[in-house]
Amino acid sequence: MMKLKLVIGLLAVASLAQAQDAKKKPHYYNDPFTQPAPLDFNDHEGYVSLFDGKTLDGWDGNPKFWRVEDGAIVGESTPANPSGNSYIVYRGMKAKNFTLKFEIKVDGEGGSGIQYRSLTGIPWRLPIDEKLQPVKLNWMMTGPQADFWPSAKFWTGQFYSENTPLRIVAWRGQVVESFGTKSKRLMGNIGDIMDLSKIVKKDDWNQYTVIARDGVCIHIINGQVMAVMIDDDPHSSNNMAGYIGIEIESITKVRVRNMWIKKLK
Numbered sequence: 180m181m182k183l184k185l186v187i188g189l190l191a192v193a194s195l196a197q198a199q200d201a202k203k204k205p206h207y208y209n210d211p212f213t214q215p216a217p218l219d220f221n222d223h224e225g226y227v228s229l230f231d232g233k234t235l236d237g238w239d240g241n242p243k244f245w246r247v248e249d250g251a252i253v254g255e256s257t258p259a260n261p262s263g264n265s266y267i268v269y270r271g272m273k274a275k276n277f278t279l280k281f282e283i284k285v286d287g288e289g290g291s292g293i294q295y296r297s298l299t300g301i302p303w304r305l306p307i308d309e310k311l312q313p314v315k316l317n318w319m320m321t322g323p324q325a326d327f328w329p330s331a332k333f334w335t336g337q338f339y340s341e342n343t344p345l346r347i348v349a350w351r352g353q354v355v356e357s358f359g360t361k362s363k364r365l366m367g368n369i370g371d372i373m374d375l376s377k378i379v380k381k382d383d384w385n386q387y388t389v390i391a392r393d394g395v396c397i398h399i400i401n402g403q404v405m406a407v408m409i410d411d412d413p414h415s416s417n418n419m420a421g422y423i424g425i426e427i428e429s430i431t432k433v434r435v436r437n438m439w440i441k442k443l444k
Contacts, residue, residue, distance in 0.1 A: 218402050220280060220386045220388075220402075223280075223439050225441045226278075226280070226439040226440060226441045227439065227440060227441075227442070228438065228439055229269050229271065229423065229438040229439065229440055230252060230435075230436070230437075230438045232247075232250045232251075232436065233247060233250075234247060235247060235252070235267070237269055237270055237271040238252070238267050238268065238269055238270070239267065239268045239269075239270050239317070239318070240254075240265070240266060240267025240268065240318055240424075240425075241262075241265055241267075241315075241318055243260060243262075244256060244260070244262045244265045244427060245265075245267045248434075249434075250436055251284075251434040251435060251436040252267065252425060252434070252435045252436070252438075253432065253433070253434050254267065254291070254425060254426075254427035254432070254433045255427070255431075255432045255433075256289065256427055256428075256429065256430050256431060256432075257430060258430060261430065262427050263428075264303075264426060264427075264428055265318070265426070265427050266294065266318055266319065266320040266424045266425065266426050266427075267318075267424055267425050268294075268297075268299055268317075268318065268320060268422050268423075268424040269422060269423045269424060270422065272422075272423075272440075272442065273420045273421055273422055274295070274296070274391075274420060274421075274423070274440065274442045274444070275296060275391065275393075275418075275419065275420035275421075275444050276391055276392050276393060276442070276443040276444040277295075277389075277390075277391055277440050277441060277442045277443055277444075278388065278389070278390050278391075278440070278441045279293070279295060279388065279389040279390075279391075279423065279438070279439070279440045279441075280386070280387070280388050280437070280438070280439045280440075281293065281387055281435055281436070281437060281438040281439070282384045282385065282386055282387070282435070282436050282437045283327055283384070283385055283387050283433070283434070283435050284382070284383060284384045284385065284433070284434045284435075285327060285328070285329055285330075285382075285431055285432070285433050285434075286382060286431060286432040286433075286434075287330070287382075287430075287431050287432070288330040288429070288430075288431065289328075289330075289427070289428060289429035289430055289431020289432070289433070290326075290327065290328030290330075290331060290334070290428045290429055290431065291327045291328065291425065291426055291427055291428065291431070291433040291435075292324040292325060292326045292327050292328075292339065292341070292425075292426045292428075293324065293325045293327070293387065293389065293423065293424070293425060293426075293435075294320045294322060294323070294324050294341060294422070294423060294424040294425070294426060295322070295323055295324075295325065295389055295391065295421065295422075295423050295424075296322050296323050296391065296417065296418075296419055296420060296421040297320045297321055297322030297323065297324075297341065297421040297422050297423070297424060298320070298321050298322055298419070298421050298422070299316070299317045299318065299319060299320055299321070299422065300316050300317050300319070301316075301319065301321040301342060302316065302319070303319055303342060319342070320341060320342070320422070320424045320426065321341060321342040321343060321416070322340065322341060322342075322343070322416055322417075322419070322421050323338065323339075323340060323341070323391075323396060323408075323416075323417055324338075324339040324340070324341045324426065325338070325387060325389050325398050326338075326339045327385070327387065327433075328428075329379050329380070329381040329382075329385075330381065332373070332376070333350060333351060333372055333376075334351070335351065335376065335379045335400070335405070336351040336375065336379070336398050336400050336405025336406055337349060337350050337351045337398070337405070337406050338355070338396060338398060338406045338407075338408040340416065340417065341426070343416050344360055345357075345359075345360060345415075345416070345417070348363060348408050348410070348417070349406040349407060349408040350372060350406065351372050351375050351376070351405050351406055352368055352369050352370050352371060352372040352375050352405070352406070353365055353367075353368060353369065353406055353407070354366045354367040354368070354369065354406075354407040354409070355406075355407070355408055355409065356409045356411065357408065357409065357410050357411070357412070357415075357417075358410070358411050358412045358415075359410065359412035359414065359415035359416075359417075360415075361412070366409075369404050369405070369406070369407070375403065375405060378400055378401050378403045378405075379400060379401070380401070384436075385400055385401055386400070386401050386402070387399070387400055388400075392443075393418065394409055394410045394411055394412075394413075394415075394417070394418055395407070395408070395409050396408045396410075396417070420444070423438075423440070
């Protein structure tokens with residue numbers, strides 16, 4: 180009888196230990212044939228914050244257009260104070276391989292975008308009203324951009340190469356394989372460009388994720404993959420480590436908050 184009680188006790192302890200272990204380690208990590216962990220935009224394990232929600236510490240941009248307001252980085256361009264293409268740069272790190280998460284909102288009809296793997300100090304290569312140029316060339320950003328222009332039909336979510344000859348590499352809804360400026364080819368479709376626009380919230384907050392791994396860049400908005408760019412040219416401007424920044428275009432107001440990055444290289 181004592182042996183039976185001992186066995187039952189040991190089984191109970193083992194069962195409790197397994198239950199506690201299961202809580203620590205969700206079942207989808209134990210079984211390779213189950214689905215991955217569900218999407219959690221607020222999971223910041225392994226990430227560092229790029230914005231403290233209160234100040235522009237680490238950020239570098241024209242104070243005529245950029246400020247902090249209600250826990251967000253705000254860029255504002257008005258008819259009385261037009262910015263043209265204006266940028267604010269995070270100087271705290273350069274990154275090539277990373278996952279970047281942030282929330283973004285644009286008021287009205289104007290546009291924005293998040294620069295990544297980008298450089299500063301390169302002269303603007305397109306015709307533009309000189310009065311709208313940034314005061315300092317170091318505020319001019321060149322490189323990949325995760326586009327965000329909710330009022331425009333086609334652009335939000337696309338892969339755009341700012342201030343380079345590449346321009347639009349992958350439109351929203353496309354998987355594109357390229358080799359720098361030499362070639363680009365549509366390899367597949369994610370979805371219809373207009374159907375995917377319904378995922379984007381106009382005049383509201385959107386969750387944006389950028390995944391960059393060597394020659395592959397993926398743009399995701401509100402949990403939906405929007406564009407995939409694959410650049411096989413190791414010397415392409417798409418494949419360089421660089422800064423992260425925010426752009427403002429046209430007459431509008433852009434807000435960005437909750438910026439987190441998991442840097443791999």
